[in-house]
Amino acid sequence: MSLQSLIISTMIPVYIPLRFIDKSSNNIEIPITWQIPTVILLTLIFNRKVVLRAFTIYIVLGLFISPVFHQGGSIGYLLTPNFGYLLGTYPLIIIIDNLNKKSKINFGNFLINGCLAIFAMHLTGILYNFIQIIYYNQFNMFLYNLGKYSAGKIGYHLIMLLPIILIIKPIKYIKYNK
Numbered sequence: 586m587s588l589q590s591l592i593i594s595t596m597i598p599v600y601i602p603l604r605f606i607d608k609s610s611n612n613i614e615i616p617i618t619w620q621i622p623t624v625i626l627l628t629l630i631f632n633r634k635v636v637l638r639a640f641t642i643y644i645v646l647g648l649f650i651s652p653v654f655h656q657g658g659s660i661g662y663l664l665t666p667n668f669g670y671l672l673g674t675y676p677l678i679i680i681i682d683n684l685n686k687k688s689k690i691n692f693g694n695f696l697i698n699g700c701l702a703i704f705a706m707h708l709t710g711i712l713y714n715f716i717q718i719i720y721y722n723q724f725n726m727f728l729y730n731l732g733k734y735s736a737g738k739i740g741y742h743l744i745m746l747l748p749i750i751l752i753i754k755p756i757k758y759i760k761y762n763k
Contacts, residue, residue: 602681621706622679624674624683625654629690629749640674666730669713673706679700680705690757691751699746706742707735 628636635643652658654667662668680702684694711731716726 586749593619619704619745621674621677621742624678625702625746625749626752628678628681629685629753630760632685633678635676636678636682640678644671664717666710666714666717666734669717670706670710670734672713673709676705677702685760688705690753690760692753695750695753696746699749700743703739703742703746707739711735 593697605754624636624640625637626718646656648660648662652673656662656665656667680698684690712751714734715727718724718730
């Protein structure tokens with residue numbers, strides 16, 4: 586579990602270097618991290634309890650020990666909309682693990698469950714954001730946060746399912762042919 590928490594915490598930003606633009610060090614930051622595909626991959630390999638514990642260790646580590654989250658950490662991270670999406674990783678893990686329990690890991694089932702898991706993660710983040718907006722009485726921020734944290738990232742999260750498809754067969758082979 587500690588190794589999984591370490592893996593999750595190291596998969597932070599995604600950058601694409603564009604060296605061909607006037608030979609400078611221009612980088613384009615894609616507004617996502619490798620954490621979601623890593624959690625999905627770990628859930629496909631291990632069972633739900635282990636991944637849930639590892640992710641809980643990661644959250645405790647980020648809130649109380651070290652700033653391992655995408656935009657920092659500490660207890661104050663609870664007040665940001667980002668924390669809702671971290672909480673949304675729990676339903677993501679559960680949905681992907683249900684695919685494991687059915688032992689029907691194939692491309693179609695993975696894409697369907699992967700999309701459902703990402704939508705569940707974003708829905709959890711939106712609900713967390715909505716609760717914050719109501720509590721702080723800042724209704725004008727809801728659409729901004731919705732665009733910044735969900736609409737601006739959900740497409741990238743769905744695209745990140747595609748590299749995992751490439752390793753579905755080896756994972757299935759390793760898991761069920763021991």
